[in-house]
Amino acid sequence: MPVKEVTPGEHVLPIPESLSFEEAALTEPLSVALHGVNRAKVEPSSRVVVFGAGPIGLGVVLFLRQRGVEDVVVFDMSEQRLERARALGAKAALNPARVDVRQALGEAHGAGTLYGWPVVHTDTFIEVSGAARVIPDAIALAPLHARLVVIAVHHEPVAVDFQTALAKEVTITTSLAYPTEFHDVLALLIARKLDVVPMISHRYRFDQFMEAFATARDKERSAKVMITFPN
Numbered sequence: 221m222p223v224k225e226v227t228p229g230e231h232v233l234p235i236p237e238s239l240s241f242e243e244a245a246l247t248e249p250l251s252v253a254l255h256g257v258n259r260a261k262v263e264p265s266s267r268v269v270v271f272g273a274g275p276i277g278l279g280v281v282l283f284l285r286q287r288g289v290e291d292v293v294v295f296d297m298s299e300q301r302l303e304r305a306r307a308l309g310a311k312a313a314l315n316p317a318r319v320d321v322r323q324a325l326g327e328a329h330g331a332g333t334l335y336g337w338p339v340v341h342t343d344t345f346i347e348v349s350g351a352a353r354v355i356p357d358a359i360a361l362a363p364l365h366a367r368l369v370v371i372a373v374h375h376e377p378v379a380v381d382f383q384t385a386l387a388k389e390v391t392i393t394t395s396l397a398y399p400t401e402f403h404d405v406l407a408l409l410i411a412r413k414l415d416v417v418p419m420i421s422h423r424y425r426f427d428q429f430m431e432a433f434a435t436a437r438d439k440e441r442s443a444k445v446m447i448t449f450p451n
Contacts, residue, residue: 233406242448244406246416247405248398248402249275249279249444250405251397251404252371252397253278253282255400255401256276256280256346257280257283258401259369259393260344264288265291266344267343268293268344268345269325269342269346269358270284271347271349271354272296272347272351273296273304273443274348274439275419275443276348276371277305277346278304278419278443279419281308282308282416285309293325294313296313296349297315297316297317300421300440304419308418311328325340326340339388342362342366345366347368348371348372350375356379359381363388364388365389366391367390369393369394370393370395380392420446422435422441423445424445424446424447424448425447425450426450432445432447
């Protein structure tokens, strides 16, 4: 079936022979991640925490490191995903079921008080997990003028303590899709400026599609699951 009303170079982009289909398939999730990092307005000196190390979260780590941000802490429940975050350059990758998040961030970024509230000195909180408690917990932990960037889709309303957010002058930013980043990511992949190997956890043939789909839904085991097609 033909695809209509498509503008070449805008809606459809060529894949050069130097780029594999597997690498090209990462353009979309990496574009989501790059838009989130762009919205975060980080500097190399930023102290960042990323909640969630799925494909998008791992892409966020990748682009943070590419921008010179060294102080990146990642939280995820999957040890395999945490290992991938470390491979991409995270300073620390921790399981919140095994460590106290406030204490861990305090040790990594420093801690103090604000108006009598205990805070950490993390300046940028990036939420990619979709867990409802992350947003209120981040606001509770945040210091003055921190930035919270929400990339994950939350399917249910999340309660926000705006009294605390107001007192801390927290900037709450959302990030949706990739309005301008798709071309940039494809160019970076073509130029071999992104190491995407740690993002790929599994490869399946097309005739194993249902098994691949089940694996992709298993957050403990999977990162990016790839489908290969016969030549």
